[in-house]
Amino acid sequence: MKKNLLEIINEILTSNGHDEVTNINDNDNLRDDLKFDSLMLAVLTVEIESEYGVDIFNDGLITKVSEIITKING
């Protein structure tokens, strides 16, 4: 699942003119470390929802990779 998440994140990064990352860590901050802006975060929610059926922002803001994984795992 983490590999799939990495693919989604890299897809968003490259289509927004950023470089790919080779790996993601649980403590990575989406905005500070991965350079996500609001629109990129919105894309992330759409992609994760269509892949896993989970709305990761439905009860508050997510800042870290670990929080996404917790949400997906339910």
Add this chain to the structure above:
Amino acid sequence: MDNVFLIDKNVIKYSDLDHYLGNEKVDINLSDVELGILLFVKSFKTNKIEFETSGTTGKPKKIKHTQESLTKNIKLDEKLKGCVWGLSYDFKKIAGSQVILQSYLNCSTIINLFGKSKKEIIESFNTITHISGTPTFYRLLMDGDIKFKNVVQLTLGGEPSGTELFSKLSYHFPNAKITNIYASTEFGTLFSSRKEYFKITEKNNTFIKIINDEIVVHRSVVLHNINDEWYHTGDKVEWVDDVHFKIIGRETNMINVGGMKVNPIEVENKINKLNYVSSSYVYGIKNSLMGNVVSTDLVLKHYKPIREIKADLKRILNSYEVPMKINLVEKLKINTTGKIIRK
């Protein structure tokens, strides 16, 4: 004098309508749609006419019409007798009725295109001289280098159009005079123009106003009962200069992306400029972060990877307009009046 008109090559006399509509065996073979056209003509002659609105933005409403209200924009001319009308609309809807009446009252030919395949429709254009349809109808028809040289009059309405559509229509219908109309089942035709823009004229400024960029019409021209003096159509305009405006769609169709209002029609017009896109439908999907985000269903002329489409969309659209979800579909859902069904 008895009216005679033709459905495809069948000569129909009004005095024979009951004969065709009855159970007796008739000597010509009419399809259900062609019989429906005859039924409509009969209801017109007996002045008992009722239509449903298209229901593009809600539940369809039933609206009563009269011979007078239906024929106020019908042109009668001896020269129109030899015309061949293409009926792209459902005969049960007001837009279809206008095409049928043009044909019937001028004793000319009508060919049904509604519900036909693209191939059949294209073949019918070998004889059609007059055509009326929605922007969606034309977009789905215009492919590659195809030219419809027989058409001398082309009318479009029912949905907002854009510059991109006008240049494509001029290319694919090189001999046609193009007329853009703004009409509805509830008040008939209000504006017509040769371009994508309209203007309020001296003829209609007593019953049409633009208030807060919305088209508002006086109750005297609305065909159903309303309490207020002015009826708010919900159709928004954008001014292009001091007198001309274009219709940009309904306020309720706007997508609010994190506070930025996105007009789906404008985004569709931009997307449709891509040479590999046949047609597009842009809509909002709920998003917990932004309120809504933009999504699109695309019909492509030929396959293109989504990654490449995304890159093109980023190039031609503002960042908040870029569809975050792209669905490649074989065709768009279209209602019986030929308009895209908007969720």
